[in-house]
Amino acid sequence: MDTREKILKAAAEMLAEDMGAKLSVRAVAARAGVSTGSLRFHFPTQRALQDSLLARIYEHLLPGDPIRDPALPPRERLLNCLRQVLALIGTNEDARTAWGATYRTFIEPEPTEQLRAAYLRHEREAERRVEHWLTVLAEEGALPPGDHTRNLRFLLTILNGLSVERALPTSQSVFLAEAETLNAAVDFVLSAGPASPVESTQP
Template sequence: MNDTRDRIVAAATAIVVEGLETRPSVRAVAARAGVGASTLRHHFPTQRELLETVWEKMFSDQYPDERIHDTSVPARERLLECLMNLLTPIGEGGQAREFWVQLLRSFEGIVSNTRTKSALADFSRGADARVESWLDVLSAEGAVAPGDRSRQVLFLLTVIDGVAIGRAMPASGDLDRARERGVLEDAIDAVLTP
């Protein structure tokens, strides 16, 4: 990326991360990046393109995936590592419960707030794109079973969601890492070639 484009993405990302706006306006991003609106539009003709770039940057920063490309490590192990990284911010036990409480509080009123719904949809698309990119890498190596890619992505993310919620449930006896790993390995085996 060039310096101006980097500044625009950094400004938009900062606005989202700081919670100032879930879908930052062109004017706010341009002002924060120190560029004119026309310069921003030159680099990002639509707000959707800007937001997709922001979500990709946020996912890349939060969930590094360089090892997905390391063919010296078995595909199953690389995908497991990437999926486990998705669980890192959630924590375990009390920390996981607090994570879910805060998440649910932050989305109170989501039904009536179109901007919040749009931000959540953007986040969901970002997660889908991230997992799909991992499967694309492994597919190019012949490691992914044939099938509907979007369904494979949904399946893996649904399992991740279940494990994440399981971490927060006190009745589950706080899932241990070995059981989590086993569940994720079962899910991975369902999408990789035998």
């Protein structure tokens, strides 16, 4: 295993052990058994390391890129992207375990700056992924070009809500309601497009 792979493997292990891990240069280098200088050679910044690690995780957990599947229309591709994210969460016990870990890591402790920064790293990665989907659709003409912030936040809220529903105890299957919600969300995004800037009402 070359040095770059050792570093990524060590960072992945640290993240698996602690979702809030800061992945500092010194800590990752020590875990990988390499010098900080060697780590800096392959990853000049902490952000470069984080981005490379998350790209590697998505490469293994989310093979392919459904938004670029030429065999399907834009609506089906966006639906498949949303389904793919929910598939990672799992159902029933898996979903409860995932949300339990999220609660213990980010909600239960006091909201320190370090904890807030750790959460924002996860949030930024989710935002970048959804932004990628919307940008591709805009490039194809399925969405108007411009600011996708409204649609991005809307889709992330839908995914968060559905993932919570998967974790809650219920005697009925959530999949029918989930499918209806996803279809409605995609229809809204593709019909409404990005929001226009809100004009100030101040004189």
